Amino acid sequence: MSSLLFATPKELTGWLAKLAAGHRVLAPRQEGPAVVFRPQTAEQLAAADAEALLKRSTSSPxxxxLPQSETLVQFTSVKDAEDPSKLTTTLTVPEAAEPTVLFGCRPCDARGFVVLDRPYLEGPLKDPYYGARREATVIVTQACPKAFSTCFCNWVGSNPADSEGSDILFTVVDGGYALEAVTEKGAALLEGAGFAPADDKRQAVEEAHTAAAQGLAPSPDLAGAPAKIARRFTDEAFWTKETVKCLSCGACTYLCPTCQCFTITDEGSQLNGRRLRSWDSCMTPLFTLETSGHNSRAAKSARMRNRVSHKFSFYPERYSGYFSCVGCGRCVVSCPVSLDIRHMVTAAIEGIEAEAKPAATEAAPQPEAEAGKDKNAKGKPKKR
Ligand code: SF4
Ligand code: SF4
Structure with a gap:
């Protein structure tokens, strides 16, 4: 367990303002009814009310x-003056990721990056764009002071003070914030911050974590859920009934911290242009439309089945039982017709007996299920 440090609200915003001199600092900002992560300048941070930076974002970080749209490569081709059939093409890739502090995540948000790391970084092909930003970013997370009615991080083996995926975790205590490094990256960021040691606040921190965890509704038993949902796959009547209200708007996927579908497009002419990667949504009808005209998920029930199954069956089947939903509840809050993934998961597994199956298909040996317990804190910050 590393040391706790204490910062007053003014010291916290002053620290962030100093960091902005050498980092892109992303922090929550209220924009109309939305709270979104935006780059903030040193001046904005120095003048900010710390409370305003602690609001829970309505969209994920x-x-x-993974920017909503990013340039993967720019291309410029020049024709040979003597032989116009010859082209010389120059490819330019974007500059390296800039050092970034991502301030004000919640534990579910930070854990979302762990979910994204598996497909983006752990396969045979690593995504260099995602990897560079991940490497250049320090994640500073606020332990949730209280759970909302739509929060269900406890369903997926987490809790409101989970440190998985974070570099620094801080907790609101009397008069300010108690901060603790989770990784070496986090410890390096806190070095020289000038915050006072606060090991005397350990008990207050633990009490705050326990109180927040107790605010969550109990989790259903999701043991065997991946296999049970797989067995529900061919029950078309079930998926049609569950999806009947869906508008196929895609809000649930765009706001989700773990949804990862993208599309690749080229912009410009054949000689000059750029290749873009942009977010896409598996909930929209054209997502699986092939050039032949065939659409493997033309029905919205098939798309919902895919979305729910990816989170609670396909992903855990592939990645040792970890669900790819982190229980943030954004899809529940923002669905215009109030569809609730919690209901779909519990309805899908209801009445289905778990079959004998390999251990890898069981629900996660979710590592952080105990409220307030930090598996990463083993005497010193972990290396990342
Ligand atoms: S599926 Fe819904 S609750 Fe789960 S991580 Fe995505 S937005 Fe959050
Ligand atoms: S937000 Fe609701 S209506 Fe929109 S695609 Fe998702 S489930 Fe359907």
Whole structure:
């Protein structure tokens, strides 16, 4: 367990303002009814009310690593004056990721990056764009002071003070914030911050974590859920009934911290242009439309089945039981017709007996299920 440090609200915003001299600092900002992560200048941070930076964002922070739209490569081709059939093409890739502080994540948001790391960084092909931003970013997370009615991080083996995926975790205590490094990256960022040691606040921190965890509704038993949802796959009547209200708007996927579908497009002419990667949504009808005209998920029930199954069956089947939903509840809050993934998951597994199956298909040996317990804190910050 590393040391706790204490910062007053003014010291916290002053620290962030100083960091902005050498980093892109992304922090929550209220924009109309939305709270979104935006780059903030040293002046804005110095003048900010710390409370305003602690609001829970309505959209997820995944754009810090996966921008809604990004240039993968720019291309410029020049024709040979003597032989116009010959082209010389120059490819330019974007500059390296800039050092970034992502401030004000919640534990579910930070854990969302761990979910994204598996497909983007752990396969045979690593995504260099995502990887560079991940490497250049320090994640500073606020332990949730209280759970909302739509929060269900406890369903997926987490809790409101989970430090998985974060570099620094801080907790609101009397008069300010108690901060603790989770990784070496986090410890390096806190070095020289000038915050006072606060090991005397350990008990207050633990009490705050326990109180927040107790505010969550109990989790259903999701043991065997991946296999049960897989067995529900061919029950078309079930998926049609669950999806009947869906508008196929895609809000649930665009706001989700773990949804990862993208599309690639080229812009410009054949001689000059750029290749873009942009967010896409598996909930929209054209997502699986092939050039042949065939659409493997033309029905919205098939798309919903895919979305729910990816989160609670396909992903855990592939990645040792970890769900790819982090229980943030954004899809529940923002669905215009109030569809609730919690209801779909519990309805899908209801009445289905778990079959004998390999251990890898069981629900996660979710590592952080105990409220307030930090598996990463083993005497010193972990290396990342
Ligand atoms: S599926 Fe919904 S609750 Fe789960 S991580 Fe995505 S937005 Fe959050
Ligand atoms: S937000 Fe609701 S209506 Fe829109 S695609 Fe998702 S489930 Fe359907």
């Amino acid at each position: 995944k754009q810090a690593m």
